[in-house]
Amino acid sequence: MxxxxxxxxxxxxxxxxAPVHPWAWWCWAIGIGLAVSGTTNPLLLVLIAMAVILVVMxxxxxxxxxxxxxxxxxxxxxxVGMRVFFQILIGGGTGETVLFSLPEMPLPDWAAGIRLGxxxxxxxxxxxxxxxxxxxxxxxxxxxxxxxxNPRQALxxxxxxxxxxxxxxxxxxxxxPQLIESAQRVRRARxxxxxxxxxxxxxxxxxxxxxxxxxxxxxxxxxxxxxxxFGRTRGEPVPGALPLMIVSSMVxxxxxxxxxxxxxxxxxxxxxxxxxxxxxxxxxxxxxNLRVSAYRPHPWxxxxxxxxxxxxxxxxxxxxxxxxxxxxxxxxxxxxxLVWPELTVPMLLAVAxxxxxxxxxxxxxxxxxxxxxxxxxxxxxxxxxxx
Amino acid sequence: MIAWxxxxxxxxDADRPTLRGVTLExxxxxxxxxxxxxxxGKSTLLGSINGLVPHFTGGTLSGRVTVAxxxxxxxxPRELAELVGYVGQDPLRGFVTDTVEDxxxxxxxxLGVAPVAMRKRVEETLDLMGIAELRRRPLVELSGGxxxxxxxxxxxxxxxxxxxxxxxxxxxxxxxxQDVLSAIATLVHEVGLTVVLAxxxxxxxxxxxxxxxxxxxxxxAEYGPPGEILGRASVTPPLAALAHTLxxxxxxxxVREARRRVQxxxxxxxxxSAPAPISGPAALSARDVEVRYGPISAVRGVDLDLHAGxxxxxxxxxxxxxxxxxxxxxxxxxSAGTITVGSQDPRRLGAAEARRLVTLVPQTAAxxxxxxxxxxxxxxxxxxxxxxxxxxxxxxxxLGLDLPSERDPRDLSEGQRLGLVLAIQLAxxxxxxxLDEPTRGLDYAAKAQLHQILDALADDGVAVALSTHDxxxxxxxxxxxxxMADGEVIADGNTAELLTSSPAYAPQMAKVFAPVPVLTPADxxxxxx
Numbered sequence: 001m002x003x004x005x006x007x008x009x010x011x012x013x014x015x016x017x018a019p020v021h022p023w024a025w026w027c028w029a030i031g032i033g034l035a036v037s038g039t040t041n042p043l044l045l046v047l048i049a050m051a052v053i054l055v056v057m058x059x060x061x062x063x064x065x066x067x068x069x070x071x072x073x074x075x076x077x078x079x080v081g082m083r084v085f086f087q088i089l090i091g092g093g094t095g096e097t098v099l100f101s102l103p104e105m106p107l108p109d110w111a112a113g114i115r116l117g118x119x120x121x122x123x124x125x126x127x128x129x130x131x132x133x134x135x136x137x138x139x140x141x142x143x144x145x146x147x148x149x150n151p152r153q154a155l156x157x158x159x160x161x162x163x164x165x166x167x168x169x170x171x172x173x174x175x176x177p178q179l180i181e182s183a184q185r186v187r188r189a190r191x192x193x194x195x196x197x198x199x200x201x202x203x204x205x206x207x208x209x210x211x212x213x214x215x216x217x218x219x220x221x222x223x224x225x226x227x228x229x230f231g232r233t234r235g236e237p238v239p240g241a242l243p244l245m246i247v248s249s250m251v252x253x254x255x256x257x258x259x260x261x262x263x264x265x266x267x268x269x270x271x272x273x274x275x276x277x278x279x280x281x282x283x284x285x286x287x288x289n290l291r292v293s294a295y296r297p298h299p300w301x302x303x304x305x306x307x308x309x310x311x312x313x314x315x316x317x318x319x320x321x322x323x324x325x326x327x328x329x330x331x332x333x334x335x336x337x338l339v340w341p342e343l344t345v346p347m348l349l350a351v352a353x354x355x356x357x358x359x360x361x362x363x364x365x366x367x368x369x370x371x372x373x374x375x376x377x378x379x380x381x382x383x384x385x386x387x
Numbered sequence: 388m389i390a391w392x393x394x395x396x397x398x399x400d401a402d403r404p405t406l407r408g409v410t411l412e413x414x415x416x417x418x419x420x421x422x423x424x425x426x427x428g429k430s431t432l433l434g435s436i437n438g439l440v441p442h443f444t445g446g447t448l449s450g451r452v453t454v455a456x457x458x459x460x461x462x463x464p465r466e467l468a469e470l471v472g473y474v475g476q477d478p479l480r481g482f483v484t485d486t487v488e489d490x491x492x493x494x495x496x497x498l499g500v501a502p503v504a505m506r507k508r509v510e511e512t513l514d515l516m517g518i519a520e521l522r523r524r525p526l527v528e529l530s531g532g533x534x535x536x537x538x539x540x541x542x543x544x545x546x547x548x549x550x551x552x553x554x555x556x557x558x559x560x561x562x563x564x565q566d567v568l569s570a571i572a573t574l575v576h577e578v579g580l581t582v583v584l585a586x587x588x589x590x591x592x593x594x595x596x597x598x599x600x601x602x603x604x605x606x607x608a609e610y611g612p613p614g615e616i617l618g619r620a621s622v623t624p625p626l627a628a629l630a631h632t633l634x635x636x637x638x639x640x641x642v643r644e645a646r647r648r649v650q651x652x653x654x655x656x657x658x659x660s661a662p663a664p665i666s667g668p669a670a671l672s673a674r675d676v677e678v679r680y681g682p683i684s685a686v687r688g689v690d691l692d693l694h695a696g697x698x699x700x701x702x703x704x705x706x707x708x709x710x711x712x713x714x715x716x717x718x719x720x721x722s723a724g725t726i727t728v729g730s731q732d733p734r735r736l737g738a739a740e741a742r743r744l745v746t747l748v749p750q751t752a753a754x755x756x757x758x759x760x761x762x763x764x765x766x767x768x769x770x771x772x773x774x775x776x777x778x779x780x781x782x783x784x785x786l787g788l789d790l791p792s793e794r795d796p797r798d799l800s801e802g803q804r805l806g807l808v809l810a811i812q813l814a815x816x817x818x819x820x821x822l823d824e825p826t827r828g829l830d831y832a833a834k835a836q837l838h839q840i841l842d843a844l845a846d847d848g849v850a851v852a853l854s855t856h857d858x859x860x861x862x863x864x865x866x867x868x869x870x871m872a873d874g875e876v877i878a879d880g881n882t883a884e885l886l887t888s889s890p891a892y893a894p895q896m897a898k899v900f901a902p903v904p905v906l907t908p909a910d911x912x913x914x915x916x
Contacts, residue, residue, distance in 0.1 A: 295488075
């Protein structure tokens with residue numbers, strides 16, 4: 001304890017190898033997501049997806065949440081598969097290049113406009129494939145952000161006024177997997193009672209023990225947090241901060257709406273700036289009484305800036321290509337008539353921006369996650385069955 | 388350090404106060420054990436130390452509780468956080484973050500400790516509890532003993548002067564429990580903390596206690612030296628039972644003390660007669676059973692016969708494959724190898740038929756209960772088992788339990804709930820009964836009752852197998868013992884022979900009277916005659 005006063009006065013310096021701020025990774029991923037929303041060029045989409053996966057593979061840590069990208073990849077493939085399947089089944093026959101024909105099912109009059117089966121055209125199929133691919137890559141971006149930045153770590157850096165909202169999210173993140181675990185446990189236990197009931201009635205029988213368990217867990221967690229001092233630095237609410245925040249965020253919203261949909265751009269910009277400033281000030285005021293400190297706070301280094309910018313730059317390049325008439329066709333290749341999509345130099349630049357975090361950041365420090373003990377791995381594998 | 392002055396706690400809807408007129412004081416630096424049967428108010432007494440009772444749990448508290456001079460009535464639990472550290476029953480349920488280091492820091496973040504001072508304290512605490520090498524590990528991947536030590540570290544980091552622990556070792560195997568208890572002993576002896584600890588299984592922890600609070604169950608509380616309190620209390624760890632048998636006024640707190648007293652008083656006992664070898668037809672016969680979870684095999688090549696009319700205990704570390712083996716034998720878990728119960732394989736039958744061959748009471752018995760009253764559960768159990776209406780009710784009576792029909796099963800005590808689930812499962816009249824960790828959370832009286840029930844079932848010709856961490860219970864209730872390690876059965880034989888020959892698993896009586904092979908206080912009583 002000696003020397004603590006002296007120690008507290010020196011601010012910790014961010015190490016050169018400090019991990020990139022979680023919000024920087026989210027900014028990178030959101031930027032790429034924006035870029036992806038502005039193109040249907042399959043070559044560009046596939047290249048971006050490969051770049052994102054590459055960055056995740058090289059820069060993720062060994063923590064459990066970093067394994068989630070696989071699930072997102074599977075979800076993305078599922079989305080593409082489903083879209084193509086329904087396109088073939090329900091059709092919507094644009095274009096002339098008929099690939100093959102399914103037997104068409106006659107539908108009653110009230111379902112006019114819907115066609116089941118019939119001719120499958122190359123144009124329709126390619127159009128669906130493009131838009132499904134776009135959605136899939138956006139999903140992948142979310143997965144990448146999740147894998148690179150632990151959502152809980154990201155929540156540690158929210159403004160103080162939003163602290164309680166972030167705590168609610170953290171508790172949900174804690175209790176949700178436990179709920180799944182107890183649901184699996186109860187479901188297995190049902191067999192022991194020889195219960196063959198399925199469907200809705202079985203759901204009721206599983207829900208009661210699981211809910212009772214969830215309530216007990218939440219109470220235990222709340223008692224634990226209370227006993228460890230949660231909320232003691234909360235202080236009195238600052239008068240006027242909440243109305244100020246609500247009014248200014250509405251002004252900002254109105255400004256954004258005007259800016260996007262009307263020609264009053266001066267008034268709109270003024271409203272947007274004023275509203276944003278008011279919201280920021282309100283957040284600061286409301287959070288003033290909270291004195292929660294952060295263990296190993298995430299420093300925002302130049303690397304973080306670089307990562308965030310690379311995502312935004314990707315968005316700027318791709319959205320810019322779509323803005324000009326001369327380059328519009330390269331990011332939105334025509335599907336009727338079918339043309340072979342092409343890759344241009346600016347597109348390669350966008351992909352390079354996606355990859356920029358690789359030279360910008362350093363590999364995650366070896367986190368020393370030893371091989372898990374066999375029994376705990378077993379517990380994870382069988383989803384919380386008896387240990 | 389902690390003082391209760393005429394404290395009475397009454398919960399809403401309770402017909403009588405949980406604590407009534409409690410007046411006592413725990414001095415600074417003591418390790419104080421709180422003992423008493425289930426429902427006697429141990430958790431209430433612990434919760435009142437940091438104000439969780441009544442600020443968090445509800446109910447009314449009259450009188451005064453002061454900790455280091457601070458009145459808990461005027462301070463919320465969070466305001467006492469740097470004075471009292473509180474660790475609940477299941478550490479995993481109290482974790483807020485997902486890695487060890489963040490969890491240890493969480494309390495200090497809430498107290499607003501500056502980041503630099505915080506890092507220093509986190510390091511110190513990790514070292515103190517011996518968990519520095521686990522610092523970046525996800526909490527869910529830790530073993531039970533490690534989780535418990537992280538939970539203690541997490542409250543210690545805020546540097547409290549009092550540590551309150553509610554059943555810290557009840558879910559742990561003997562080795563992990565020993566780890567946690569020695570960590571607690573370090574805190575008392577090296578750091579000078581005052582520790583208040585509630586526990587059902589006193590065998591290991593009582594030798595470290597400086598004082599003891601006994602809650603008989605009527606709301607009163609008695610405070611005194613552990614040896615003297617145990618001489619009067621209704622909680623009977625083996626050494627207390629030995630003291631009763633030999634008419635000692637105070638209870639020896641450790642095996643060493645008991646052994647010296649026995650030698651000094653010249654007590655000699657004769658060895659119990661060798662038990663008859665277990666014979667008879669095998670009710671369940673398993674060959675080469677293997678359970679795999681992906682790349683890991685949890686149970687490997689187990690050959691096992693369970694004989695009608697015998698009780699078999701399974702011992703082994705957490706994760707040794709005990710539960711997996713029991714679930715596989717019931718057929719509820721996919722496994723390789725052959726399992727036959729009376730020429731049938733429970734894995735090939737539907738759930739309802741499998742249950743009539745082998746019935747299993749799972750570790751969290753409450754998972755089987757979903758109806759609002761005991762009566763409804765009994766009626767449902769009769770229907771499920773195709774038994775006469777009233778069968779389950781009769782079984783409850785035969786088990787010697789008194790369960791009010793209109794009570795919600797979730798309001799029953801741990802022991803009563805186990806009894807109810809046992810009755811529900813027995814209604815199927817299966818020739819084989821498996822119990823997964825049935826002694827968890829049971830007090831001595833409930834364990835004695837469970838022992839009688841299992842004996843009676845074995846006399847009826849049921850083959851019983853149970854897994855447990857409680858060596859003393861295995862010594863009391865089983866005649867045959869299986870030791871499991873890393874998915875394999877490493878020893879299989881007579882309980883008395885196996886337990887007395889193992890230094891880690893020997894029950895206390897065997898240690899006291901070694902080399903005479905006695906296992907339980909009842910053996911000692913018989914040997915005296």
